[in-house]
Amino acid sequence: MDREHYDRLLRLAYLVLDDGDAPLVRARRVAAGAMRVRRGGYPAMRARLVAILLDEPPGGWGGAHRLFCEPVRKPPGPVRAALLELEPRERLAYLLRRDGLTAPEIAAEMGAHVPFDFWDVDRVVAEVDGRTGLDEDAQRAEIEAFEPDLIRLRPPTAGSVRWRVAVAGVLVVALVVVAGQVLTRAEEASSGGPAVVDAGVWRATGTPTVYEWPVQGGLRNDAGLLRRAADAWRADGREPPHGRVYALYAGTVDGASLVVLRDSPGLRTPPNVAQYFERRLSRGVESVRRLRSSTGQLIMLGMTWRYLVPPWLRDVRAALPSGPSPTWMPVAVRDGLSDPLPWRWFTPGCQNYLVFEMTFRPAMGGWPRTVTQLASQDPRSAAPRVWFHDPPRRDERFRWAALRAVACGAAATLSEAGDLRLGRLWSGELPEGGGRATLLTVDASSPWGTPGGSVLIADDGRALSERGRTNGDFTSSAGTMAAAVWWRSARRWHLVAAAGPGIARLRMVGELGTHEKGTDRADANLLLVVPGPSAEGRIRRPLPLVQVVAYETDGDRTVISPS
Template sequence: MVNREHYAGLMRLAYLALDDGDDPFMRARRAAAEAARGRRGGYPAMRTRLVAILLTDPPAGKHRLHRFFFEPKRTPPGPVRAALLELSPHERLAYLLHRDGLTAPEVAAELGTHLQADFRYVDRATAAVDSRTGLGEAAQRAEIEAFEPDLVRLRPPLAWRTALAAVLAAALLAVAGVVLTRPDDVPGEPAAIDPRAWQTTGTPTIDEWPAQGGLRHNARLLRRAADAWRADRRDPPLGRVIVLYAGTVDGASLVVLRDSPGPREAPSVAQYFERRLSRGVESVRKLGTDAGQLIMLGMTWRYLAPPWLRDLRAAVPSGRSPDWMPVAVRDGLSDPLPWHWFTPRCQNYVVFQMTFRPAVGGLPRTVTQFASHNPQSAAPQVWFQDPPEQEERFRWAALHAVACEAAASLSESGDLRLGRLWRGELPDGGGRATLLTVDESSPEGARGRSILISDAGRALSERGGTNSGTTNSPAQTMAAAVWWRSSRRWHLVAAAGPRVARLKTVGELGSHEKKAALLVVPGPRVGGAPPETARLPVVHVVAYEMDGDRTVVSPS
């Protein structure tokens, strides 16, 4: 028996957590009924069971038979429900549990069995709804408690009779072996962004990326693509599904879609192909950020570009200098690049440069991005910490080091920030070198890496560490350390930015301290053991900042 006393509250919680604009009535009803069915423990225990069901049970098949006879009571969403539509399902659930009387740590404990969430995650979700609604906690709870998702009414008699006739006809045709329901007839067409939205902001992102392509008005194709992605068990979309591109590419119908997971998570992009003998979603990739960026299309060697990125050009990073080739873009789709450009030597990546031309305010600026031939790999944008007047030669050397000398793993990378912390002569006649720093935008707070490179971008050392993940200014690396091997011995090379007062070593190399921007400490001599098996001393570098703080950097 279902506990009717608490069923309404459980149903409300389930519906609002699952609500993606496509009427999750039946799934919420089943989850609430299962959580409330004849068990002891009261409402808290039922709510715990409901959370487990929502987080662990896969979406069931689409049951629409009830729609022939009943229809939900249509009420426009209030500010709280409208704000929840912009969050991911997990964030909605965290917010709703918080508003249901649990503290943030209690919500984190409730969710922690099934996903990684702490009290900060709960606070962020709650703050997102607060900022969108402008309502106090009491007003938000009042709207939630007034929402009754299980109110339905009988459809009008004529519609009911028509629906019944449709059901009977479907049954007869099914017996006869005829397939009545096609993907074309299933509701769920993806949404489209106003094509003028990106022109109203100086910082457009993927949220303002309009639909492009010659098939963007083909409702049946878009519906098939959206339903295929929703049915994907491995990487289904979160929130609303929105079309970015629909057109014919190399004889195939292609639809590119994105989801809407909320402001705290980056969206995913899915690519749906219809070819002569096959159809389906062929790739799903989570973007590193929500910034508008190039999107690789299948194995077509083509890319999608948002309308605010112009003057597209590409170059192979293995070259000694950039040999830029203009790439034409028509209706958001680029011409194909030569397939032989993508070589394993440079992680199968090429370098793109584009001009960002904001429609509202601001001056045009150059955007640099890596992209591969694999639509499931990351496509990080690149930023440089150096001032704009810094020479182009260093920038190309840094790009070469990242792609071709393993200074970063591009296929798993977020957006990159590259910096030059030091440049000068190495000891023992090692020649000129640059200490390059590589910081990634994700995961948040990740420590950056550093590497010594030549003026041509060749790696002169293994990767070392920086303190960028622990500094007060994550956008600017302040200290880095690497091990460098000359012809005679190993050296610890540490450098610091202008905000560091002094550097000091601690560990097996003893104590060495210097106030200058560079600290080089001789290490063990090169012996008979191969460099890859030689044991290096355990050593750390302490960076003392101008304001009295200090952080520790490891060279390995």
């Protein structure tokens, strides 16, 4: 019975710790530690195993142990492949569920060590179900059939210790003398290297992401280079990878060998991307950045003026956002690597971002789509993808003005935002000769649940106001419906509030009294402009405290603050 418990504990520990590096020694230490529990049987041992995995992450013994006791490597089944995409605590929750615990029991057992509730358990199990396409019995069968301890080393008996030690010593000498170099090369090629995604995976989905990004580049078959890159990132004490490491690119760029890698931190967190360079006099990881979303993004390669482009994006062109109108420059891409852009483009300005437009043609069929991204000039910064709430007729002039406002007019902080969704809530003439303006809404995909923002911009993208608020966010199914900002004319401050279809009435309350604007048309846009205090003395006196209430046609209402 003890051996049966040990085998189950070892399997759990191995599958939790497995990041593609065969962690048998670490798993055996965890299982042995859990076996020290003398009362309570297997449930108590499993609880101790959970505590060790979550509170006392076991260290490794370096690479030499693989020579003697690592299992035979073979391609993982659907369940193991799905677990490699999860972070360790998510793997543990799934395995406990398949080990017979209910979601509340798992939440209680893990919750004593890390924040984890039964909703998280259900989410992880559903994710593995979707990735494997197998039912519960088939998943459990694969798990129970997996035996990490293939060499079946059992605890030695007292009488056989000396004999086993002698045999092991002879084996060490023979291996080192006769086959040392061969084993070293085999170890170099087979352990520690990053995983790769099959080249055809992205064609099977209509919305490919970084998780379907195959490895590209002329050095993608150089196993030694890939292993050194993955090992260097794992050894990074500041920003090591989480979960399994994948290669996105391996090639020669401007005389240096370059490997671009990404990790697998789990379902809730977008992956990190690391860039490893080997030059004549140096080698190492030179940048690590967190993607703000999992959509396929352009990645700047060091300070080479080049970008890595996923294979599903074609017809790449770029422009500087500082111009009043776009001057597009075609950008050639070969094997995932773009030609260098003009170095003079990489000067401080507009938050150090460039505008890229590309075409996505779904391999599964469908109409080509234009993809817009604001790619950074810094390899450590994100590349937000931009979406538009367009009217029935696509307005290129508005789109460029919105991009200029975001990049150059500080309508959004690009280094902190994920994907952006931009919309036009109102366009028209401002009072007191303020000219024509547009109330632009800006919703960001991250951090999750970030309230929507708004800004008043001129037709050329100049920001005419500070940022305001909206009653929407990126995840809202209905999108942004109302917004409010403070705008300063030559003489005084004005509260400018606007609403799109679905809002029947806008009402402002606060220190400026009560003001209201309504409509009977369900498809009408509302504008409410309320004069405020004199513009003189702004520094000495704060703006009045006001709130705008948006009444929806179905009776619901939301409250917006202009700042």
